[in-house]
Amino acid sequence: MVKESRLSIRALRWEGDWSQPDYAPTWLPKGIPPEIQRAAQEWFVPGSRLLDIGCGDGAISAWLAGRGFEVTGVDLAPSAIKLAKETHHAPNLHFDVADVTRSLPQRGFDGLLDRGCLHLIPRKAKPAYVTNVAAAANRGARFLLLNPRHPDRSAEDVIAEVRNLCGVWFRIERIVEVVMARFDGGEHPGVVFWMFRR
Secondary structure: OOOHHHOOHHHHHHHHHHOOOOOOOOOOEOOOOHHHHHHHHHHOOOOOEEEEEOOOOOHHHHHHHOOOOEEEEEEOOHHHHHHHHHHOOOOOEEEEEOOOOOOOOOOOEEEEEEEOOHHHOOHHHHHHHHHHHHHHEEEEEEEEEEEEOOOOOOHHHHHHHHHHHHOOOEEEEEEEEEEEEEOOOOEEEEEEEEEEEO
16 A cells, blocks of 8 residues: 555545455446446547546546547546556556546546546545646546435535536536446436537
8 A cells, every 4th residue: 555644634534445356336227327338439539638537446547448438547546547457457547546536647638538537536625626626627628527425415506506616617518417327227317418618
């Protein structure tokens, strides 16, 4: 495990999970979510540079790389990135340890993907997340944000929060309420945002 002094408390929690050999998070998507499949086929520019935010074990990053995108997956847990690097190999696939609320290692992305990272970030750190993601994106970059929501929160609350957080940097093109399948067979209500970098 990475030394505690180098990781935030939030990162330590995820590092503790991902460092377990038998870690099998129930919240992982069951297969590639249909919204990501649709974005890869119809929305992201073919062959463009994509950033997968909170990539975990790298499965979605690898799937996108297999469709011809230049993909960088980032996660704040070093053990998740180690697993991703050990599991997935392609010349157009890269993984980096990064805390998106602090900084991102690269710039110049044409597409951004977040399948469930933003909603887990503490409220006070969310503006930094948005600022850093926007800084990593080219103007006109496409941002697909899949935001699971707790059943206690309405879709309207989630939409209002994302509009307030992202509105300065991103123009929302489309909003869709969805049901997200989980690896454990369960389901999560969610809201998907299709956005452009201003």
